[in-house]
Amino acid sequence: MVPFLIPLTSVKVLEILLDTGFSRSEVVTSRVLGQEVDILGSIPAEQRSSSDDHSTKSLSIDTLNVTDDKVIMQLVFGKIQCPDIRDGQIPALQDQLVKSALAHGIGFGTGCRVLKMLLRAPQGSLVGSVIPLVDFLCDSWWEGVINDGYSYYVMMLFTQCVATIHKLLDTKPREVLESKAMRERVPIVIVQILSRILSTQNSDGTWGLRGHTEPTVNAVLALRDTTALPYTQILRTEIHFAIEKAREGLFLRQHVVSEPDPFMVSNVGYRTYELSEAYVLAAKKIISDEKYPSRYHEVPASKQAHKLLQFAAYFSGLNHLQKEPFAQIKTAILEASLYQPFLKTARTDVFPRTTAKEQDKYLEYIPMMWVLACRSYSVFLSSEYLLDMMILSMWIFLTDEYMESKVAKLPDTDVLILRRHVENLYLEEAAGYPEDSCIEHNLSHQVLEAMSVFNTFAQVVIHYPRVINASEADRLDLRVETKNYLLHHLSQLEDNIRLTRQAPPESLSTMIRFLSPRTSFQTWVHTVGAGHVSGPFSYSFFACCIGSSLRSGSDCFSSPKQKLMAHGMNAHYGAFCRLYNDYGSVGRDAKEGNLNSLNFPEFFSTKSHDRDPDVSADEQVKLGRAKKLLLDAARYERDCALSSADMLYKELEAEGEVGKKLADRIRCYIGAGEQFSDLYLTRDVTNTVK
Helix, strand or coil, rough: CCCCCEHHHHHHHHHHHHCCCCHHHHHCCCCCCCCCCCCCCCCCCHHCCCCCCCEEEECCCCCCCCCHHHHHHHHHHHCCCCCCCCCHHHHHHHHHHHHHHHHCCHHHHHHHHHHHHHCCCCCCCCCHHHHHHHHHHHHHHHHCCCCCCCCCHHHHHHHHHHHHHHHHHHCCCCCCCCHHHHHHHHHHHHHHHHHHHHHHHCCCCCCCCCCCCCHHHHHHHHHHHHHHCCCHHHHHHHHHHHHHHHHHHHCCCCCCCCCCCCCHHHCCCCHHHHHHHHHHHHHHHHHHHCCCCCCCCCCCCCCCHHHHHHHHHHHHHHHHHHCCHHHHHHHHHHHHHHHHHHHHCCCCCCCCCCCCCCCCCCCHHHHHHHHHHHCCCCCCCCHHHHHHHHHHHHHHHHHHHHHHHHHHCCCCCCHHHHHHHHCCCCHHHHHCCHHHHHHHCCCHHHHHHHHHHHHHHHHHHCHHHHHHHCHHHHHHHHHHHHHHHHHHHHHHHHHHHHHHHHCCCCHCCCCCCCCCCCCCCCHHHHHHHHCCCCCCHHHHHHHHCCCHHHHCCCCCCCCHHHHHHHHHHHHHHHHHHHHHHHHHHHHHHHHHCCCCHHHHHHHCCCCCCCCCCCCHHHHHHHHHHHHHHHHHHHHHHHHHHHHHHHHHHHHHHHHCCHHHHHHHHHHHHHHHHHHHHHHHHHCCCCCCCC
C-alpha cells in the first residue's frame, strides 16, 4: 500500500478547535494554517512534500503503529475518505492499533490519543478494543508510571475519553461502562486529575508556570468534561468557578503568545506557531461562550453527596486543616470515598467479620486520613501506594478488633500457647506456615482458629505484592516486626487481664491505677505501647513497599545513617500515635478494661489510690489533670518525630530525585499518623467488641 503523508499540525488544529466547540463547517474553512485548507479534500502538494521537518510522517496500513495520526484525520470527522483506508477496514484497524499500542510500550498520553481515536470510530466493536486500553491507562496511572508527565494536555485527553464513553451509552455496548476499571478505578483517576487541576490554578485564573494560553485551554477542557460525570457532583461549584476564573484570565491575556505543551513537543512534533494560533482561537471561543461555566444542568445533591459534604465540613474545622482551601478538602474526601470498595473487598482476607454495631465505620475514615495527609503537603502519590497504606491501616484496626473480641476471651494458658506459636512464625516460610510439629495437639477450636488467623496474616503480609520485590534486609525486618506486632498485642491482653483483676467488674467504668506494670511508663510507651499500635510494623511494611518501587528492590534507606535516622524518627512516631490513641479512648478503655497510659503510676500523685467507682467532682478534676499530662507527653513525642523527620528529609533530598520522592512519601506517612492522632481527640472510630 502507498504511504500517505499528512501534516500532523492539521490534525492537532482540528482536534483542539473541535474539542473547544467550533462546528465542523467553521473548522473546514478556518485559516489557522495560514491558508484556507479544505480538510475534507486533498492536502496541498507543498505540505505533502514538506518532509524535511517534523510536521509530516509517512504512514500506511501496512506500517500501522502508535504514531498513526493519519487515523485521527480519518476519524475526527467520522467517515472521511482517505485514499488507503476503507470503511470496512476500520474494525481490523482498531484491533491492530490497540495491539500495536500495547505491544510497543506506549506512554499514558499516547494511550489516551489511541483511545480517543477508537471512541470516534464510526463503526467496530468498542468492547474488544476499548476495555484493554482503559485497563492499560488505569494501570499506568494507578502505579504512577506516567512517562509523558502529568501535563494538562494528557489529563485533558483522559477526561475527554471518559466523558465520551459515558455519552456513548445509548449507541454503544454497556460492557465498556460496566467494566471493572470504569466502575472502580476510572473515578479515582478523574478525581485525582480534578485535584491536580483545581489546586494548581494561578491567581489570575490561568494554568502553567507562565500562565500561557495552551495549558489554560487544556485545563478548561478537562474541567468542562468532568462536570458530565456522575461522581463529580459535589465539586461542580468549584469546577464552574475555576472555569469562570479562567475565562477572565484568558480575556486579560488574550494577546500573549502561547507556548507549546511539553508532551506535544516531545511526542508529536508540529509547527508551534500554527498550533498556537489554534489555541488562541480556542481561548477566544471559551471567552465568548457564556455557557462554559454552566454547561451542564445542576441536579439535586444525592444522599451520598450530603454525607461527603458533612465529612468535609468536619475536617475543615480541625486545627491542622483550617488553612486548607475547602475545595481541596472536598476533593480529598471525594477521592477517599472511592477507595472504600477496595477496602471492603479486602476486609475478610485475613480476619473474620464481627457483629459490632459500628459496622466497620473506620473503613470510611481510613482513606480520608491518607488522602488528606497527601493533599495537606501538596503531594500527589500513586493510587497503588495510597491503597497499600490504607490496607495497612485496615489491618491495624482489624488486628486490634480480633484480639479484643476473640483472643481476649481465651484462658491464660491458651494465650501462652498462642505466644509460643507466634514466636515460631516464619520458621518454615517455604511451607507457608510452621510445620505441624511446631503446633501442640489437643487444642481448643478457638485456639486453632486464632493460630490460623495469625498464620494467614503473617503470610499475607510477607507475600504482599510490593513486599515480595523488596530487599532481603527490608523483608527480614518486616518478618521480625510482624511477629513482634502480634506479640505486643498478646502482651497488651495479658496486661488487660491483670488490670481487671485488681478491681471487681462494676468498677471497670472508672480509671484505676495499674499496680503491676511490666516496665516503667516511658519504657512501655516505646516498646509494648508503640508496638501495639503498629509503629515498628507499619514502618517496616512501608519500607518494603517503597524500597521495591523507588529503589527497584534495593534497601529503602540507602545508608546506615539514613536507617538510623528513620528508625529514630519512627520510634517517636509510634509513641505519639499510641499516646494520642489513648487520649481519645480513655472512656472506652475504662469500660472495656483495656490498659491505657493513664493507668500507669506516673499519672497518679504519690498520695493517690485507686479511683472510687462513684467518681466525685474532685476525681474528675484529677482525671482532667492526668489527661493534660498525657496530651503534653503526646505533643512532645510528636514534636520529636517531626524534627527527626525534617533532618531525614534533608538527608534524603540531597540524594536527588529518588530521595525527594522518598521524602514526600515519608511526609505523607507521618502526616497520616498526625491525621489519625487529631481524629482521636474528637472521635473514637473503633468498633465496640466487648
